[in-house]
Amino acid sequence: MKKLILLAGLYSSSLLAASAQGQQELHFLHWWTSTGEVQSANLVKTELAKHQIKVVDVPVRGGGGTPAKSILQARAIAGNPPELAQIEGPAIKAWATLGFLHPLTSLAKDQQWEETLYPFVRSIQQYNGDYYAIPVTVHRLNWMWVNHNKLAEYQQTVPQTWEQLITVFNALKQKGVMPLAIGNEPWQVGQLFENIAFSIGGQAFYQKAFIELDADALSSPSTYEALSKFRQISNIIGDKLIEQRWDQASQSLLRGDSVFQISGDWVAGELMSTTGEFPDSISCYPTPSKTASFLYNIDSFAFFNSAQLSETEALKVAGILSSKQFLHDFNLKKGSIPTRKDIELTGYNQCAVKSQQDLQQALLAGNVMPSIVDSMAVSPLIQKAALNELFRFFNDPTVTTDDVILHLQNVSKSGIAF
Structure with missing residues (x-):
């Protein structure tokens, strides 16, 4: 644990601050480090830059995300979590249970997630009836x-x-x-x-x-x-x-x-x-x-509670990163399909198109599993x-x-x- 906290200290700068240009800085911890993944992660920077938010990348290589999750845990324990983190599966509920995450339920209502998200996508983002993460990708593993x-x-x-x-x-x-x-x-x-x-x-x-x-x-x-x-x-x-x-x-x-x-x-x-x-x-x-x-696997974004990131700011950024256009563009580059049912796969590769078609058939057959x-x-x-x-x-x-x-x-x- 001491080693993890020391690792966390490597990133101990002020996390959300005004730069000389008046931009906010948002630290983004993730494990997208391959060439294709870096190109996808860069879309987060590009999109938020349009809204005067500078993203400071904190990529962590290796192990299917295991080292990144360890560093996230260490930073949170040290009181220095990143504002934004890639997160998956039961970890969303675990972090929400401990009170680390900003709730996003009001955004979910505004964007009608109950109607637009696949049911298996919705459930994993929730804890006690509230949403605590925005689902970004649906990856097919088989x-x-x-x-x-x-x-x-x-x-x-x-x-x-x-x-x-x-x-x-x-x-x-x-x-x-x-x-x-x-x-x-x-x-x-x-x-x-x-x-x-x-x-x-x-x-x-x-x-x-x-x-x-x-x-x-x-x-x-x-x-x-x-x-x-x-x-x-x-x-x-x-x-x-x-x-x-x-x-x-x-x-x-x-x-x-x-x-x-x-x-x-x-x-x-x-x-x-x-x-x-x-x-x-x-x-x-x-x-x-x-x-x-x-x-399937689902990549989600969660926003961590800190003095540097208010709930209002978290909801603003979450709204940007859960827009239909951003989700379309991000999944197009990532190789995955969007988490929303109402996004057309315009320009997508043939494997992504087949993935969405096969998902519909598997849902009917009751053969969709995490x-x-x-x-x-x-x-x-x-x-x-x-x-x-x-x-x-x-x-x-x-x-x-x-x-x-x-x-x-x-x-x-x-x-x-x-």
Whole structure:
């Protein structure tokens, strides 16, 4: 904790002040650090500059946002929170419960969020009936990105099932090609398993087994099947796995060093970052699934209570960053889709358009679920414990399926709060 507070002290300047030009300064803490993400984050600066508000970026690299969340916690404990922070999932309720966040309910009423936001988007922004964050992006995680030029070169076709995918991976490996662009990080590896489990078991199984950690669901045939396919993939690519960020993995896909990437649609934002256009060599397909399904993450903005940021000022900035035009432009560049239902996807890439179409079908099928790996579904302690077990299983062939299941069941028995 002392180390975190020292880190917080690195940013201990006055947070909202008048500059020589009469502009306000707003510190913005986030973990958007890849090339494409930086371009998206810069839109926050550009938009607020139109209203004489200067944004001071506080980007924190690494770990799917874990270091950024630690620094946010340290700064808040030290009494020095940023005015604006990227935030996800249950963390919104946790910060609101502790009284750190400005309420945004009046803005929600003015913008008719009850009518314009998807229900699954609304619920996660609220605590005790009040809104405490503005939802900015809906990212789909069950995407399979394919370099179809390389796939054709090696005389393979797009797999429709996990069995076919494993067969294609084996064929590519035999040709000396790295099948999957992935970094040896717990969240990247966990994201692969999450896709397999959700595809195999569907919403009900995923909810019981990996959100509720129900002992019976965890020991069900679906869990064994998911872990079996996870192990088969680890046997194919494990010896070639390297430490790389997700955006580096995306660049390897684009270069043709790898043929597949299974990851969220932030990949699209990264692929578009060089030319502004989605590359012709890459195609997107939902990961194999028996029914229409949508695994999601939502990025939100929260405004922290401090002497430097009044509720009136927070509502002003929140209104700017939740406007239809800003949300359209931000998601266009980020690769995601807007959180509002009434925004047309004019100019969006074909994967984003398909994402919105598939979301509608998945909503009708009741198969829309929050990501465990990407901080949307469970507490950070459960998330970390589950990811550690899956990462260990993927990298250590001596760890058995029964070992993983038993350890996950023990996490549930430990009494860690959901």
